[in-house]
Amino acid sequence: MTAVAEPSLPPATARQWRRSEEARGLALISPTFLYALALLFLPVLIVFLYSFWTQDYLTIDRTFTLENYRQALGEPIYQDLLARSLYISLTVSVITVVLSYPIAWFISFHGGLNKNFWLFVITIPCWTSYLLRVMSWKVILGYQGVMNTGLMKLGIIEQPLTSLLYNANAVIITLVHSWAAFAILPIFISLEKIDRSLIEAAADLGDGPIRRFFRIVLPLSMPGVISAFLIVMIPTVGDYVTPQLVGGKEGVMIASAIQANFGKAANWPLGAALSVTTMVIVTLLAGAIVLGLRLVVRGIR
Amino acid sequence: MSGRLRLLPVFVAAYLLFLYAPILLIPIFSFNNAASTTFPLAGFTWKWYVTLAGNTVMLDAARNSLIVGVSVSILATLFGICAARAITRYDFRGKRLTSGLIMAPLFLPEIIVAISLLMIVLAMGAELSLLTVILGQTVFCIPYSMAVLVSGFEGFDRSLEEASQDLGETAFGTFRRVTLPVVAPAILSSLLVAFTISLDEFILAFFLTGTQQTLPVYIWGQLRFAAKLPSVLALGSLMLLASVFLLTLAEIFRRRAESRKILQEVPHG
Numbered sequence A: 001m002t003a004v005a006e007p008s009l010p011p012a013t014a015r016q017w018r019r020s021e022e023a024r025g026l027a028l029i030s031p032t033f034l035y036a037l038a039l040l041f042l043p044v045l046i047v048f049l050y051s052f053w054t055q056d057y058l059t060i061d062r063t064f065t066l067e068n069y070r071q072a073l074g075e076p077i078y079q080d081l082l083a084r085s086l087y088i089s090l091t092v093s094v095i096t097v098v099l100s101y102p103i104a105w106f107i108s109f110h111g112g113l114n115k116n117f118w119l120f121v122i123t124i125p126c127w128t129s130y131l132l133r134v135m136s137w138k139v140i141l142g143y144q145g146v147m148n149t150g151l152m153k154l155g156i157i158e159q160p161l162t163s164l165l166y167n168a169n170a171v172i173i174t175l176v177h178s179w180a181a182f183a184i185l186p187i188f189i190s191l192e193k194i195d196r197s198l199i200e201a202a203a204d205l206g207d208g209p210i211r212r213f214f215r216i217v218l219p220l221s222m223p224g225v226i227s228a229f230l231i232v233m234i235p236t237v238g239d240y241v242t243p244q245l246v247g248g249k250e251g252v253m254i255a256s257a258i259q260a261n262f263g264k265a266a267n268w269p270l271g272a273a274l275s276v277t278t279m280v281i282v283t284l285l286a287g288a289i290v291l292g293l294r295l296v297v298r299g300i301r
Numbered sequence B: 001m002s003g004r005l006r007l008l009p010v011f012v013a014a015y016l017l018f019l020y021a022p023i024l025l026i027p028i029f030s031f032n033n034a035a036s037t038t039f040p041l042a043g044f045t046w047k048w049y050v051t052l053a054g055n056t057v058m059l060d061a062a063r064n065s066l067i068v069g070v071s072v073s074i075l076a077t078l079f080g081i082c083a084a085r086a087i088t089r090y091d092f093r094g095k096r097l098t099s100g101l102i103m104a105p106l107f108l109p110e111i112i113v114a115i116s117l118l119m120i121v122l123a124m125g126a127e128l129s130l131l132t133v134i135l136g137q138t139v140f141c142i143p144y145s146m147a148v149l150v151s152g153f154e155g156f157d158r159s160l161e162e163a164s165q166d167l168g169e170t171a172f173g174t175f176r177r178v179t180l181p182v183v184a185p186a187i188l189s190s191l192l193v194a195f196t197i198s199l200d201e202f203i204l205a206f207f208l209t210g211t212q213q214t215l216p217v218y219i220w221g222q223l224r225f226a227a228k229l230p231s232v233l234a235l236g237s238l239m240l241l242a243s244v245f246l247l248t249l250a251e252i253f254r255r256r257a258e259s260r261k262i263l264q265e266v267p268h269g
Helices: A002-008 A011-019 A021-050 A067-074 A076-110 A112-127 A130-141 A146-153 A168-192 A196-204 A209-237 A241-247 A254-262 A268-300 B002-030 B047-053 B056-089 B095-107 B110-123 B130-153 B158-166 B171-200 B203-208 B215-222 B226-268
Strands: A054-056 A059-061
Touching: A011 A021, A021 A268, A021 B056, A021 B095, A021 B110, A021 B130, A054 A268, A067 A076, A067 A268, A076 A112, A076 A168, A076 A209, A076 A254, A076 A268, A076 B002, A112 A168, A112 B002, A112 B171, A112 B226, A130 A146, A130 A168, A130 A241, A130 B002, A130 B171, A130 B215, A130 B226, A168 A209, A168 A241, A168 B002, A196 A209, A209 A268, A209 B095, A241 A254, A254 A268, A254 B110, A268 B110, B002 B226, B047 B226, B056 B095, B056 B130, B056 B171, B056 B215, B095 B130, B110 B130, B110 B203, B130 B171, B130 B203, B130 B226, B158 B171, B171 B226, B203 B215, B215 B226
Parallel strands: none
Antiparallel strands: A054 A059
């Protein structure tokens, strides 16, 4: 970008600039940057524009309107879907982070020489096909599934439970399973950065393990906790596969409505407005949570 | 303290069970001699795998996945090399902004990336095809490739390159003869990671493909039919095997990249 503005400089300076660190760095990163600009930034910008237009069958009316946002925020069906999506993704993030912290702790403090091996073992399941993992939860939680037949064999239940599959809880369990390792990595990295002598110093000065954890380890690993939270929360809000496969009617999320508006319903502007609304709300929520977590840590200290 | 130490391994074991059990069910039931997925198992069979071999639609999808995967891994790695090299080698204004945009797919709901790409393709009047899937998945894979490559390029001793240039080697020659041998494992690792992600990626492929489908899109179509489940499980098992194999290779290369950096640092003490 800066390169375009250069010719205005005196020739000698321009030549010097072109040989500088900055020019080389920019030149080298520009192919990737331009690719992301064309296939990420531009498309998202177009979604943003469309959200202020209207569609009549196949023709797009480009006069500015907030009608799509009125529908996205005002219609009860979209309100419900948005609220449920946020509830599910928040619950999933909290559970995932809480479950992942001890694992990251274990690898960082007790992993010894095999830390890399442990990380590999933990992350492998998350790299396998997402679709297949969701499918296997359907096999587990189904009416004739592993869980029901297993519980009946053990004599715990007599009739298969219908409450396992096709609801918000099934979506939550499946998503927690899908995103587990993504939360472990950032927490692990921030735990690794903690200077161990700080913990020893606290121990020498008489702090017990619980005080040491809350006053040293937790505050210092907060950046990792925050990024783990965001890495899980932001993508899960817009998840499409899991609600479609295991969510049933009670577990539908906003992505299904977005998809419907780009498919059968063919109302691109409304689909665009729903996408923008989702992104804005999740960004605001993420900001609020980051702020909240930081305040909590300050309070503990 | 000792109490927690005993509790922690139990928790880790339970967690690993939670992570692995659902995935292991797929291969287990793929050898089950029954169309239903319930315990106890009904005996061992290869028949679901045998039906796959004669399934031309599936084989087409597999070929498409291969084309897409190879193209995406090469493209994402090339773009990743440029960006990772720029970030680790040079200081420049706008570094945070440019790398922020490149890494953005990690922090966006995937469906939004998919529909925005779909809109731009349709708005330009282009046809949906494997090409659009390749272009879309590349954007999505670049952050992962870049993460692998940045860690491979970091700590690379610049004085080696400077020495090579002082001795009259061109910039390209220096890259090929000095830089490349050191960073080659990281590049291989990036290729494998991007290929694996592409092979398993569903949302972008689902939205951006035309009539030709990739394996995950094919599986999605089959999931509606309960009777097709066992052969989908057989296919899934093969895909799991491929993913685990490729990731293990990627991990081996990544470690080699790290040990090369260490070896390189030794003479400088």
